[in-house]
């Protein structure tokens with residue numbers, strides 16, 4: 001059965017979105033009481049927190065509006081005492097900047113010169129951007145120490161939050177961990193309209209939140225176990241600050257959130273100081289604004305994913321505190337349950353409901369540093385899936401605010417999948433490596449070949465004896481069509497018959513695929529570039545990417 005026959009046609013989808021819009025036009029419903037203890041919070045009380053830094057006119061994360069003059073972005077050692085990390089991107093333009101937030105309008109020129117002042121090769125990738133191979137910075141070409149690399153293209157992406165980070169194969173995890181990353185704020189007519197409708201001001205009522213679990217005082221240390229499971233730091237920082245707070249008023253706030261952890265997945269939610277859980281509205285994600293807001297009780301956010309949400313403080317009282325938290329969930333590192341010497345002929349765990357495919361589980365991953373503690377490789381001090389506070393929103397001022405959330409945020413037609421070929425892509429572990437379709441990345445090889453201007457459905461299947469993988473495609477946004485055989489903690493949060501989560505709507509460039517799950521995404525391979533282009537498709541657990549859980553894609 002071809003999958004497009006099973007998907008509802010656009011009228012059904014439109015009804016669904018209208019239903020959600022109706023539900024969230026009013027004040028948000030209060031969600032259920034918490035059932036897990038917040039025993040291991042790093043900071044809960046006033047006094048121990050620091051003000052949330054925001055992108056300003058200069059400095060760390062400062063906003064630089066790009067224009068026709070190329071911006072020189074220098075990758076090198078961070079200035080001593082900056083607290084950003086050992087490494088940073090620096091730029092100068094009416095002030096000096098560390099890891100600047102690049103602001104650009106859809107359709108406008110993007111001119112950046114990477115200046116490599118590191119002692120190793122690097123390249124910058126503009127995560128989520130629809131560009132040609134030359135401008136993608138996917139790792140096929142690197143800038144050697146002392147070299148420069150020019151980027152020049154016109155921005156084709158929808159308005160939204162994108163980001164940039166190093167992409168030299170084998171060293172991406174290290175360079176990002178050590179401090180090289182930044183945001184890109186793409187503006188378009190829809191994002192302008194949203195700011196006008198809700199009276200949003202970047203830096204005060206529209207807050208950027210970069211979530212990382214890397215300790216800026218430490219350098220990256222690699223290990224075999226870490227390369228299999230991923231790097232998990234011991235505390236969460238937002239814009240470089242652990243235990244952050246922001247003083248807010250009684251109105252709507254927009255939070256634009258990036259998970260810039262190397263490997264850690266989060267389950268984001270809001271609660272009051274007394275522990276009451278509060279729903280929020282998802283208005284956008286990786287690929288910009290959704291067509292309409294969607295009510296959400298809590299959202300998974302994997303490495304590289306973005307979430308654009310509205311928090312409603314209109315009914316709050318002065319003195320109230322709302323806490324953005326990551327909640328407890330099962331991290332499902334099911335690969336740890338593999339027998340130490342899994343048989344090469346282990347049956348395909350999907351054989352019961354999927355035809356084809358071979359077992360990808362022969363040869364178990366190495367255990368954590370201590371075999372007795374399977375969680376040690378997933379954050380000894382802070383295991384993946386354990387709850388933590390991220391940010392306190394402290395209600396300090398009563399403000400007059402009469403705006404309401406627009407029922408329509410953007411126009412986005414469902415991807416036309418008529419006649420689209422389905423391409424199966426299996427995610428699994430075999431012979432000591434994470435693999436896609438049993439293969440490990442080889443630079444220059446493109447096992448996936450796609451005809452330009454066609455649409456494909458990619459069927460991403462993860463084995464039961466696996467771990468979650470955040471799959472990212474360069475160059476082309478995709479639409480999540482369907483989740484099948486999802487674990488309960490995902491299925492229970494689905495909002496439609498296709499098993500999708502509120503954060504799956506709209507357009508994505510990274511999608512988390514859980515053990516045992518199959519996710520169908522539709523990719524439109526539209527491109528205006530002459531000649532064949534190649535792009536990587538990889539897991540955004542950066543340790544997995546560096547270890548070769550990546551394939552080349554050729555579009556010709």
Ligand code: C2O
Pocket residue numbers: 125127165167304472474536538540
């Ligand atoms: Cu965010 Cu290939 O990367």
Ligand code: CU
Pocket residue numbers: 228229230333335336378467
């Ligand atoms: Cu693992």
Ligand code: CU
Pocket residue numbers: 434468469470539540541544549
């Ligand atoms: Cu992975």
